[in-house]
Amino acid sequence: MDAREFFDKLWQDYTCLTPQAEIIYRAFCERNGSVRNDHVAFRTFDISPVNLESLEPLLWGLGYKRHRQYQFKQKKLSAWGYIHDDAKLPLVFFSELLVEQLSEPAQTIIQRLVGNVDEQQLKTPAVFWSGRLWPALSWQEYQLLLQESEYAAWLAALGFHANHFTIAVHHLAVDNSIEKAISVVKDCQYPLNEAGGEIKGEPADFLVQASTLADQVLMPFADGDEHQISTCYYEFAQRYREEGGQYYAGFVAANADKIFESTNRFQRQGRL
Template identity: 40%
Template sequence: MDKNQLLTKLWEQYIEITPSALKIHELLEEKGEEILNDHIAIRTFNDKRVNIEVLEKAFINVGYEAKGEYYFETKKLYAKHYENALDKNAPRIFISELELEKCSAELQEKVQQLLDNCDQNVFNDPNLVLSGAVWKGNSQAVYKSLLEESEYAAWMYVYGFRANHFTINTNALKGFKTLEELNNFLEASGWELNASGGKIKGTPEQLLEQSSTLADLYDVDFEEGTLKVPSCYYEFALRYPMSNGELYQGFVASSADKIFESTDVKLQKTI
């Protein structure tokens, strides 16, 4: 699988459970915009079978290289971002993992059981990043138990290995000079934005501004019945030039921390 096939498959899986992203994408195209992706985000656990080192292989195989690393102490996350050495226009890849050893014994045990009960051969699949939930994640009780401690873990339980969000490169848009202009257009079009930490996270001084929609609510069939669970969201990023005139390529941990909350049940008006 080459780079374009991998990225296309990630997009197809993403819009399947995030129809709002496709609608926003099409809405902007109708205004004459050509949509470029700033970055694609992936979630995982730091278990050696599925950690960042495992998931990054799919991207390294198609020309990506590790660049920056980030820590989110409150959410107990570690992340790395990757850039494609062969194609400067390719979206960055952002992979985060839940640091299980910092979580409760109960959460660690649940994740361990999930992974132990899988066919272990599935973790050797070079395209694991496209595999979704390879475990049996159909218990509403387990979902809600994980949710009490970690929204991130609960999301992983339901959705597994897939793109958590895509991000529009706002710099490449012709009709919007600022992120605020884009946000205003989206809200006027009926989309609700993540207001945690402000609708715009980051500042020009930090060289990166970010905003995002709230995650779609997707009907998940648990053994106890169907429940609407936040799936994925669409992000928007505006980058500023560094002192050398080149656009900043990294991420701001404090901003990403709030962007993560776009899938948080607590931000949703209807569950």
């Protein structure tokens, strides 16, 4: 599988969970002619065999290499950004939850889930759209995880998917500013993530971003209950050129910290 096929299959899975993305994407295509994907993001636990160190060789097989590391102490996350020699291919942002920093009950739940993973399912890049590789957890367990880490609850319930795709605003023909981009999203009537403001970051950091709130899906849990949970969202990134003339290829931790809130269902509930 080459990188382009990988992203095509990833997009198919992502839009099944995130119907808003297809609608927003088409709106941008109609106005701009073409739309480039700036980056995709993945989530995992820092427990073998699903930790970042175990899975990132799959990215290397697609031609990616490590670029820069990031830490999110409050959210108990570590992450790497990855780049490809082909500048037209999107960047990758891959984070992992530092499970040992959670409470013992939360660790026990996650350890049990990961203990059910069949390592044969981790051998190809298809793992990135494989969904949940463990049995469903109960609604009570989901709630326990949610109290400590929204990230943990999201990953435990949904498994492996692209957490988000991202429109490269700086490559758009018409809507080539973050302000214009979010205006298009509002015209599509999708709510934006307002954590830290609609627009995250400053041009001085060479990257400004915005994102929608995640779509919702009715999810069955192990105890037979069904509940609405957050799935994935769409992001918009405007990059600026550095002194050498190249677009900044990194991420800004302060921005990303707020972007993570796009899957926080309490943001959406606050608007109902």
